[in-house]
Amino acid sequence: MILSWSGRRPIVGGSVFHGEFSSVPRAKEGTEPMRQWKIRTKMITGLAGLALVLGLLFYSSYSQLVRDRGLANEISQLASELYSAQELSRWADSASTAHDRFVDISEARRMIDMDRLDESDLETQQALIDIALMRMEHEFEGYQKDLSDHAATTRETHLLVDRNRQLKSLEAIIRSHTSAKKEWEGTSSMDPVTLSVEKRHARVRDAFNQLVSLTHEHYQTIYEAMSNFRDDVHDDQRAKKNQFLLFTGMATFLIAFLAWQFWTLIVVPFRTLLRGSQLIASGHHQHKILLGTDDEIGSMADTVNDITERFNRAVADVTQAKLHAEQEVRDRTREVIQSEQLASVGFLAAGVAHEINNPLGAIAWSAEALEGSLEDLTEEEREAINQEFLAELATSLALIQSEAFRCKGITGRLLNFSRLSDSSRDLEDIGELVQGVVSMVSKVGQYRCKTLRTHCDRGVIAHCNSQEIQQVVLNLISNALESVDTEGSVDVFVRTEPGPYGEPEQAVVTVQDDGCGMDQEVIDHLFEPFFTRRRDNTGTGLGLSISYRIVSLHHGSLTPYSEGEGKGSRMVLRLPSQAAGDAVSRGTPAAKKHQEYLSTDWKHVQKAA
Template identity: 45%
Template sequence: MLVTRTIRRKMEFWLAVLAVVLGGLAASSITGLTSYKQTKKDLELSIQSAPRSADLATAISLLIRPCAIDVPMEPGPARDSAARLQMREFEQAFQTARNRVDDFRSRLDSLSITHRNAALSETHRALFARIDDTFAHLEAAGQCLTRSDRDRQERFILQNAAALLGTIDSIPDPAMELSDRLALAEREYRWRLAVVWTTSVIAAALFLGLAVCGYRWVFAPLSALHQGALRVADGEDFDFRIESRTNDELSELADAFNRMTARFQQVKADLDQQVHQRSRQLVQSERLAGVGFLAAGVAHEINNPLSAIVGAADSLDWRLGEHLDKFPPDDAQTVREYLHMMQTEAQRCRQITERLLNFARGTDTERNLYDVTAIVQEVVGMTHHLGRFRNRQVLVDRTDPCYAWVNGPEIKQVVLNLVANALESTGESGRVSVAIRECPEHVEIGVTDDGVGMTQEVLEHIFEPFFTRREAGKGTGLGLSISHRIVQDHGGSLEASSPGKGLGSTFRLRVPRQAGKQRAA
C-alpha cells in the first residue's frame, strides 16, 4: 500500500516510525532508570535491615561483663557463692551473646547476593567459624568458673573475648559498605538520569528540527512543484512560475520547470502566431485567386478597346501633324496636349492590364543560384539615380556574396519594390537599411525604414491587391501583392511589421538557399 501513496505520505510514515523508535528508546531508558531506582530503594531497605559490626561487638562485650564481678581470693563460702553468681551471669551473657551472634548471622545471610561483597562474605564466614570455635571454648571455660583454677579460666575468657573484639573491629562493617555502594549508586543514578533526559530532549529537538526542515526543504517544494505542474497541465495559467529558495536539486528542478514552462509558452505563442499568419495567408490566397480571375477577365476585355484607342490616337496624331500649323497656336498646343494625354494614359492602362495578366497567370520561370548581395547592390545603385530620392540614404550591411536558389529578375523586382516603397515612406534625409542574413535553410533580406510606419489595420491588408496608402494616381496597389505572389512561388515568405504609425516599418524577405525548397506555382 505504501508504494501507491504520495511521497508526502511515505515521508510522514517514516517520520512516524522514527518517532516510535525514539519513543521506544526513551521509554526503555526511563524504564531502566526506574528499575535502577527501585533497586536503589531496595538497597536502602537492605542497609536499614543490615547487621552492624557494633552489634556484634556489643554481643561479644557481654562476655566480659561477668568477669567484672568481685570474687574473694580466699577459699570459703563467700568465694564459692560469688563464683556461682559469676558463672550464672556468664551463662546468661553467653546465651545472650550467642543469640545476638545468630541474629547477626541470619540478618547477614538475608542480604541479597547482589548487595554483598564476595570477599567480605568470605571474611565473615571465617569470622563466624572462629566465633563458633571460641564460643565452644568459652562455654567450657564458663563451666569451670567455680573450680579452683577459675582465675586461669577467667583470664582465658577475657583474652578470647578481647581477641574476638579486635578481629571484629578489623572487619569492615556491612552496613557501611552498603552505604558507600548506595552513595555510588545514587550518584550514578543521577548522572544516568541527567544523560537520559538530556539525550531525550536533544532527540526530541532534533526530531522536531528534522520535521520542520523536511517540511520546508522537501514537503513545501514538492507540493509547489506538484501544484504548479497541475496548474500548467490544466492550462489555467502558463505565466505561473515556481519560486524555490532551497538551493538544492529541488531548486534546480523548479528552475528547469520554469524554463520548460517559459519555453512552452514561447512555443505556444509562436504556434499561435504561425496559425494567425497561415490563416491570413490562406485568406490572402483566396482573395488573390478571386482577384486574379477577375483581373484576367477585365484585362482581357479592356485590352482590345485600349488597343483601338492607342491606335486611333497614334493615327490621329500622325494625320493632324501636317494640319496643326494651320490652327491658331493656342489651339494647336491644346490639341497636341490632349493627344499626348490620350496616348500616355492609354499606354498606362495597357501597362496596368499587362501587370494584371501577369499577376493572374503567375510565373514559372527558370531558377538558379544567384548572388542576393549583388542583386541588392544593383537595386540600391538604381535608386541613387532617381532624382526624387537623392536626399535619402540607403545602407547595405553586407558586401560578401550570398547565394540563393531564385529567379534573379523576379527577386530583383521584389527588392526594388520594397526599397522603393521604403524610400517613398521616408521624408527628407530619410534612411533605409538593408540587412542580408544567411541562415541554414534560407537567405533573409530585411528592409527597414524610419518613415511613416503602419498601423495594425494597414498590416492586415498590406498584401491585398489594389490596397495602397498613396494618393490617387500615384500607385495601383499591386506592387506588394505581386511581390508576395513571387516570393510564395519561390517557396519563401514576405512579412511586414511596424511598431506603429510614425515609427518606421520593416519588410523581411526569405528565399530558399537550395533547390527543391520552393513550392509549385
C-alpha cells in the same frame, strides 16, 4: 531568510507557495555551518557538547587545586630570582655609566689636546665596561638555567610572574647585551676622531640605554609581583569564584543550546518537509520546500523540488509549444488566405485587362487618326479654324494617347501579375544582387539626396531567379526611399539566418527606413492589388502584390513590420538557401514571357540611372 508557506510559526525551514513569502526566524549565524552537517554528525556533535559541559565543571575545580600548589613553589623560586634580576640591573647601570664617562673623555681628547689627557682614564673606563658585561654574562648562565628548570618542573600559576613572560624578558635582555657588547667591541678599537665622525658613540649609548631599560623593567616586574602578592591572591580567589559561576552558566547555556539546535536542525525541517510533500501531492505544483540544510532531510527536499521543477518545466514547454503551433497555424492560414485572394484577384484582373485592352486600343487608334487628320489640314483650312482651338485639340489628342498607353501599361502589368509562374532558378549571391540594385537606384536623381546604406554579409546564397528577385528588391528599396524625407535614411541588411519555424538556413534581406511608417490597417492590406498609400498619391498599387507573388513562388516569405505612423517600417524578405523539394518548372512559355517583362522593366531602371 528562511521562507515558510505554513501559517504556523516554524523555527527554521520553510517554503514558497504561489509566489507568496513569509519570513521565519533562523538560527544564529554562528550555527550556520551546523545546518550543512549530516544528521549523524549533528548527533555526535551533541554528545560531544555534553562531554564538554562535564569537562568544564571538572576543570573549574581541578585547576584551582593545581594553582594553589604551584603558588608555594613559585614564591620560593622568585626569592632567588629577584637577587639575580637586581644584579643584572646593577651591572647594566655600571656599564652604561662607564660608557658615558668614556665618551666624555674621548670628546675631551678630541676637542683639547690628546697629549694632555691621561690615556689611563680611557683604559680604566674600558675595563669597567668589559667587567660589567662579563659579570652580566655570568649572571645570565645561572639565571637562565634556574628559570628553565623552574619552568620545566613547576606549573604556571600566573599569580606572581608569568614564567613565559619572564623567560622572554630575559631573552630580550641577553639579545640586548649581545648587541651592546658587539657595538662596544667595534667602538673600543677605533680612533676617537673616527668615532666622532661615524657617530658610533651614539649607537653604543643607545644599546646600553636599551640594556639598562630592559634590566630595570625585568627587575621591576618581579619586585612588583612580590609586593602585590596579597592583592593578587585575593583577586585570584575572587576570579576563581567568578570562573566557577561562569563555567556553570556556560554549561547550562550549552545544554539549552543543544536542545534548541536539535529542535531547529532536525525536528522542524522534518516537519516542514512532511507538510510540503503533502501540499505537492494535493496538486500545488508551484510549491517549493526550502529548508536551508544540507543533511539527509535537505537532500530529500531538494529531490522533491527537482521533481516538481522538472514537471513544471515540462508543462511550460508543452504550453509554449502549443502557443507556438497555434501562432504558426495562424500565420500559415493568413498566408494561404492572402495567396488565394491574390490568385482570385489575378484571375479577375486577367479578364478585366483583356476586356479593357480592346477599347483602349480603339481610343488610342482614334486619337492617333485625329492627330494625323490635323496634320493633313491645308493652310487655308487652318486659317479658317481658330488657332487656339487647334492647339488645344492637338494637346488633348496627345494627352488621350498618353493616358491610353498608360492604361495599356497597367493592363499589361495585370496580365503579367496573373501569369506569374515558376521560372528557372539557380544559386545566386544575394549580396551581389542587392549591391547591384543599390548602385543603380542611388544614381536616380530623385533619390540622390537621401541616404542609402547596405550591410551585407559574405556568402549569402539563395536558390532563386536573379531577375525576379532584383525586381522584388528594387520595389522594396524604392518604396522605402519614397517613404523617407530628404534627410531620411534607408538601411539594407543581407545575412543568413535559420527559419522562424525551424526551417533550414535562409537568405534574409531586410529593408529598414525611418520614414512615415504604417499602421495596422495598412499592414493588413499591403499586398492587395491597387492598394497604395504613397505620400505623393502616385503608383498603381501593384508593385508589392507582384513582389509577394514572386516571393511565394520562390517558397519564401515577405513580412512587413512597423510600430506605427511616423516610426519607420521594415520589410523582411526570406528566401530558401537550397532548392525546394518539389519540382520547379523550367522554360514554360508563361515563365519566358514574364522573364522578358522583368528584363524590360530592369532595363528601364538602368536607363533612368
